[in-house]
Amino acid sequence: MTINPQLPIRFSRTHRLQWEEAQQKFVILYPEGMVELNQSSAEILKCCDGERTLADIVTELEQKFATSGLHPDISAFLEVALNNGWIQQ
Amino acid sequence: MAGYNNNQIKPTPPRWLLAELTYSCPLQCPYCSNPLDYASYKTELSTDDWKRVLTQARKMGAVQLGFSGGEPLTRQDLPELVKHARELGYYSNLITSGYGMTEEKIVQLKEAGLDHIQVSIQASTQELNDHIAGTASFEHKKQVAHLVKKHGYPMVLCVVIHRENIHQMPEILAMAEELGADYLELANTQYYGWAHINRDLLLPTQEQFEKAEAIAQAFKEQVAGKMKIYYVVPDFYEDRPKACMNGWGTTFLTIAPDGVALPCHSARELPGLECPNVNDYSIEEIWYESKTFNFFRGFDWMKEPCRSCDEKEKDFGGCRCQAYLLTGDMYNTDPVCSKSPEHGVIGQAIESARVAALAADEKPLVFRNSKNSRGMG
Numbered sequence: 001m002t003i004n005p006q007l008p009i010r011f012s013r014t015h016r017l018q019w020e021e022a023q024q025k026f027v028i029l030y031p032e033g034m035v036e037l038n039q040s041s042a043e044i045l046k047c048c049d050g051e052r053t054l055a056d057i058v059t060e061l062e063q064k065f066a067t068s069g070l071h072p073d074i075s076a077f078l079e080v081a082l083n084n085g086w087i088q089q
Numbered sequence: 090m091a092g093y094n095n096n097q098i099k100p101t102p103p104r105w106l107l108a109e110l111t112y113s114c115p116l117q118c119p120y121c122s123n124p125l126d127y128a129s130y131k132t133e134l135s136t137d138d139w140k141r142v143l144t145q146a147r148k149m150g151a152v153q154l155g156f157s158g159g160e161p162l163t164r165q166d167l168p169e170l171v172k173h174a175r176e177l178g179y180y181s182n183l184i185t186s187g188y189g190m191t192e193e194k195i196v197q198l199k200e201a202g203l204d205h206i207q208v209s210i211q212a213s214t215q216e217l218n219d220h221i222a223g224t225a226s227f228e229h230k231k232q233v234a235h236l237v238k239k240h241g242y243p244m245v246l247c248v249v250i251h252r253e254n255i256h257q258m259p260e261i262l263a264m265a266e267e268l269g270a271d272y273l274e275l276a277n278t279q280y281y282g283w284a285h286i287n288r289d290l291l292l293p294t295q296e297q298f299e300k301a302e303a304i305a306q307a308f309k310e311q312v313a314g315k316m317k318i319y320y321v322v323p324d325f326y327e328d329r330p331k332a333c334m335n336g337w338g339t340t341f342l343t344i345a346p347d348g349v350a351l352p353c354h355s356a357r358e359l360p361g362l363e364c365p366n367v368n369d370y371s372i373e374e375i376w377y378e379s380k381t382f383n384f385f386r387g388f389d390w391m392k393e394p395c396r397s398c399d400e401k402e403k404d405f406g407g408c409r410c411q412a413y414l415l416t417g418d419m420y421n422t423d424p425v426c427s428k429s430p431e432h433g434v435i436g437q438a439i440e441s442a443r444v445a446a447l448a449a450d451e452k453p454l455v456f457r458n459s460k461n462s463r464g465m466g
Binding site for chain 2: 001013014016018020022023027029030031032033034083085
């Protein structure tokens, strides 16, 4: 599966994205499992609100972190997320 | 309390809390992991006790929470506990037989904040399911699975695999697909508790395992992206032990119905651990300071061949309960390991089960119920 650039991306309704105080990081929770996220992965997933497309997310994060050229990394991570069922289109 | 040595690194906090709310259960599965003498533990923690346990463990960093048993639905305070867990930020898993579940309760638990329901089914046919469960429950379980999906929970179907149902693997997979399972847990029986005493009747042959595993693996590829398969390996046919509990006292905390804290749900079977009770100590004291939780932490307790083994940080010597049940010494290498001098007991168990399978006068299964339990004391 690959990301369709036309469609908005939303975080899965059957997973939960949550800040863990004890671990000082964001995690994804799902039945009997947990994935620990680094900061950039968490920032990307927080943008998956069911309204923004891939291009919107890239623009948003490039502005937020005053940088450019994030498209390849964000796209690659979202594809992993899609194949793991963390996000949907 | 003993406490960990100061020259050791402070243990990692618990991540997984298994709350065994009760030992009472309307089913009688002959592979139940509850202790054989469960009927002698009559007291159950109160609602307030459980709330305190959940609060304390969450504060330390526990995040995955399993409500289990017995059958957790027999506790009338389940929705209240789920609500408390949700407020604390746990991801709550309900591990149920489905028995006693209604649509009203499914909605009520969802509103209380339950994240997921795992429904167990014993086989792909009514006849075998009801025989193994010791209760007529098959159609109701399938109905519950539908309702779980209908109300937006991720649905996990759990099927424990053993010699009586392993030939149904293709039908079990078809059933999971038909029910729309998001996850399918194919749990090869682990031989503790009731499964240990029924092992001759439950342990499949190597040929049966290999055939079933090949079918399950092919299915896993076929449904990739739609359904996730958790395949719990049958360690009797492995040559290295499982990294049991991800290492003793590193990740998992089980609280038994009477408040006894255990590093794994079978640890009650081990001698001399003096397992602490949440009525006497806080979870933090239990986790860091108790003799029980420090007993097999790290590597200092190991005997050879584990002590000098270059794989000890990978599997932690395997399972302490299995070492105890099969070799009589809980400090021994898990005999599943081919490096264990007692590895022969695994071959003997497999052979004993094979002979039993071929015998015309097979013994009956010992079902998990209070009458049988009282005879085990």
